[in-house]
Amino acid sequence: xxxxxxxxxTYGTLVAVDDLSLEVEPGTVFGFxxxxxxxxxxxxxxxxxxxxxxxxTVTLGGHDIRRAPEAAKALTGYLPDHPxxxxxxxxxxxxxxxxxxxxxxxxxxxxxxxxxxxxxxLGRVAGELTETLSHGMRQRLALAAxxxxxxxxxxxxxxxxxxxxxxxxxxxxxxxQLAADGVTIFLSTHSLAVAEELSHRIGxxxxxxxxxxGTLEALRARARRDGGADGASLEAVFLxxxxxxxxxxxx
Amino acid sequence: MVIALVQPRLxxxxxxxxxxxxxxxxxxxxxxxxxxxxxxxxxxxxxxxxHLGDFGPFLTQRLLTLLFLTFFGVLLVSNTVTALTSYYLxxxxxxxxxxxxxxxxxxxxxxxxxxxxxxxxxxxxGLPALLAYGVVYRAGALxxxxxxxxxGTFLVIPAALGVLVxxxxxxxxxxxxxxxxxxxxxxxxxxxxxxGVRLLRPEQLAHPAGLVGFAGFLAGFGATGSPWLPxxxxxEVLIPLLGARPGEPLFYLAMLVSTAAxxxxxxxxxxxxxxLTAWSRAQSGRVRGDARERPLTGWLARLxxxxxxxxxxxxxxxxxxxxxxxxxxxxxxxxxxxxxxxLYNFSxxxxxxxxxxxxxxxxxxxxxxxxxxxxxxxxxxxxxxxxMVSLEGRAWWILRTAPVPLAGLWxxxxxxxxxxxxxxxxLLVATTNTLLGVPAPVTLLFxxxxxPLMAAVVSLGLAFGAAYPRFDTQNxxxxxxxxxxxxxxxxxxxxxxLVVALEAWPVARLLRQARSGAVVASDLAxxxxxxxxxxxxxxxVARRRALRALxxxxx
Numbered sequence: 001x002x003x004x005x006x007x008x009x010t011y012g013t014l015v016a017v018d019d020l021s022l023e024v025e026p027g028t029v030f031g032f033x034x035x036x037x038x039x040x041x042x043x044x045x046x047x048x049x050x051x052x053x054x055x056x057t058v059t060l061g062g063h064d065i066r067r068a069p070e071a072a073k074a075l076t077g078y079l080p081d082h083p084x085x086x087x088x089x090x091x092x093x094x095x096x097x098x099x100x101x102x103x104x105x106x107x108x109x110x111x112x113x114x115x116x117x118x119x120x121x122l123g124r125v126a127g128e129l130t131e132t133l134s135h136g137m138r139q140r141l142a143l144a145a146x147x148x149x150x151x152x153x154x155x156x157x158x159x160x161x162x163x164x165x166x167x168x169x170x171x172x173x174x175x176x177q178l179a180a181d182g183v184t185i186f187l188s189t190h191s192l193a194v195a196e197e198l199s200h201r202i203g204x205x206x207x208x209x210x211x212x213x214g215t216l217e218a219l220r221a222r223a224r225r226d227g228g229a230d231g232a233s234l235e236a237v238f239l240x241x242x243x244x245x246x247x248x249x250x251x
Numbered sequence: 252m253v254i255a256l257v258q259p260r261l262x263x264x265x266x267x268x269x270x271x272x273x274x275x276x277x278x279x280x281x282x283x284x285x286x287x288x289x290x291x292x293x294x295x296x297x298x299x300x301x302h303l304g305d306f307g308p309f310l311t312q313r314l315l316t317l318l319f320l321t322f323f324g325v326l327l328v329s330n331t332v333t334a335l336t337s338y339y340l341x342x343x344x345x346x347x348x349x350x351x352x353x354x355x356x357x358x359x360x361x362x363x364x365x366x367x368x369x370x371x372x373x374x375x376x377g378l379p380a381l382l383a384y385g386v387v388y389r390a391g392a393l394x395x396x397x398x399x400x401x402x403g404t405f406l407v408i409p410a411a412l413g414v415l416v417x418x419x420x421x422x423x424x425x426x427x428x429x430x431x432x433x434x435x436x437x438x439x440x441x442x443x444x445x446x447g448v449r450l451l452r453p454e455q456l457a458h459p460a461g462l463v464g465f466a467g468f469l470a471g472f473g474a475t476g477s478p479w480l481p482x483x484x485x486x487e488v489l490i491p492l493l494g495a496r497p498g499e500p501l502f503y504l505a506m507l508v509s510t511a512a513x514x515x516x517x518x519x520x521x522x523x524x525x526x527l528t529a530w531s532r533a534q535s536g537r538v539r540g541d542a543r544e545r546p547l548t549g550w551l552a553r554l555x556x557x558x559x560x561x562x563x564x565x566x567x568x569x570x571x572x573x574x575x576x577x578x579x580x581x582x583x584x585x586x587x588x589x590x591x592x593x594l595y596n597f598s599x600x601x602x603x604x605x606x607x608x609x610x611x612x613x614x615x616x617x618x619x620x621x622x623x624x625x626x627x628x629x630x631x632x633x634x635x636x637x638x639m640v641s642l643e644g645r646a647w648w649i650l651r652t653a654p655v656p657l658a659g660l661w662x663x664x665x666x667x668x669x670x671x672x673x674x675x676x677x678l679l680v681a682t683t684n685t686l687l688g689v690p691a692p693v694t695l696l697f698x699x700x701x702x703p704l705m706a707a708v709v710s711l712g713l714a715f716g717a718a719y720p721r722f723d724t725q726n727x728x729x730x731x732x733x734x735x736x737x738x739x740x741x742x743x744x745x746x747x748x749l750v751v752a753l754e755a756w757p758v759a760r761l762l763r764q765a766r767s768g769a770v771v772a773s774d775l776a777x778x779x780x781x782x783x784x785x786x787x788x789x790x791x792v793a794r795r796r797a798l799r800a801l802x803x804x805x806x
Contacts, residue, residue: 048652051805074654084645088575089568093548100564101653106552129575145649 001026001153001184007056009042016042018208020056024186029179031199032188033238039208040188041081044157047186048078060153074102077151081158083142087131091122091141094130095148102149116144135162154178155186160194172198196234204241212241274734281737286379293383301387308496312486318380319482322373323409328440329369330413332433337365338414339421339533340430348530358522366410377402388493397492397500401485404511408481411514418521421529431577438581442588481507547571561655565663582634590679593627597686617689618758621697622751624680628672629708629743636668636712637739638730641721647804657801661794664713673705690765692775693758699779703786704750708743710793715739717800746789750782757781
């Protein structure tokens, strides 16, 4: 469902993403981990068509994001790390507007907006301008906007930031449900516990290069080979891999 | 400590200059040109007053009083608006509040920022004006030192008053409502100021008879000023130091300094005491309950129903945001003032005395009217079209990740800007041509030329708006005063001049034909093709550049 091949992004002499290749199967959650500045957000911005890659391809649902951007975007939902919204629109108006961009008719858009607002606990503030909403509420609204057109691919950049414990739990349950319904989820997060709980496969990026890729078990096995403990948590595996000398990427 | 708090701004400015030397040099050149022009104008007027004998010093003082009174009014409004943002709405306040920084120091840092942001325009006019006073009256070094001191102290007074007024307003009303009310106030003040300056008929200053009229106006302008006003104290410091007449400059300087110090300390004391309460109130918005749809949304949805889906949605969204954002629609007040002045100018042209000179003047005004009408419309486009991309702001990701082609987004923005502007330009030129008594074929030529010309102006607006976006502010007025806006204005000016030059000769020929009653249709078509062709080319080039800039745009 998601295929990234030899993706590269440079800014002058700085290499932000270097020869990144990976695949994500339909209906699975892919955890994308890395230190700050490792290249996670740059990768995601190239995947969503917000940034032009220097080289390489991104294919979403069989559509190349550069050659057929509209087709690729039509089946993708995206939540950025800082989801800025239109301050002067209400939550309801925002969802309806986003729905219309994705081809939802007026009646369908209205129904879907109302349903998502209730689902995300925003019904009470549906008529408020988004500038008056709290950070957590905006995060939930942006997530609702990402889901308004029932996407088959969901790309999430730090979705847990700003959510209260209840909201974070609801989101984890929702992501699990969406994956069970066949939605492919690309999840970039600093929360290793969330990645460990939800991800079918995990990729770790460091200084723009993919340094580890596989299931949690495969990564644990690799960490053991490098001298890590048996049954280590993802946190320990993550630190082991990032602190290990450069090696081959297991797939 | 206060210096440490304002340091981020200074470092940011240094970085902007270092990373964009071309931009800094261009702005520097423009400022130098403005300073020189202001200095020249004031020198010309003051030199005339200086040679009026005993009446001269009186007029000199009146002009200085008028200048300081205008500064004071502008500064009071500007500081009140800026203080609201820098004290109660700026995101930078959050880390300062969390840091071990006392509210008094926070006040001092924000005060410096408010004063600087509000006063630069006054310095732009004030410094060359005072320099002109010094040069004309051959003042000594003491005058220049006092002028800098007076201006510096004078600026503190409206800044402190602005902070006090804003703090009071925030305690009484929600901050966003206060901001909207203040923005409307600014719009009205600016419109009144522009109309006021026009009604003074500044063009009369160009000849001695006009200067006599202006001197008459100044002579009749109020008293020398209330002794309670800081504007009077500032004048009373400077005039004696010019040697225009005796006075007590030290006493008035002491008045100015002590008042500025007292007001600064008062604003610090008030802010220190109530800042947290005011800040907390500023963070809360008005709760409207769970009504999902506001009346405006329903109306707009019905209005855009006949349009294709994406352009319709974008139009409804843009109109909603426009009407809810006072910083955008309050600009209309200025536009109305501008149009009023433009129409007044044409109605006041002395072209009806039937002499050959009047006829030649009328022909010249006719030829220039296409350019002037297009330029006035460009001034409107700078306010409304250029900021379009910036106003998408950091929510640009919503549009960019949607399955809408970039070209589609561009066309939507284009039509939203183009349709009202082309109607505006056509009405403006048709009305002024009627006032000038221009023959119908020439008016038709202008109206046909405006169709591609306005398309090019809007296309250029989107191109420059995408190439020089400002995502750091949501204030449309601020976006329209940036570096990119200046370049956009210059590009439009160049294009309009080219189109007018291309059509000048054909228009002159058409005017002659119209007078003899035999207009050649092919001449009309050739003229439209020449001007319209240039505009169409500019439209296409700008569109391509805009699409490239939009593709690179990172919010």
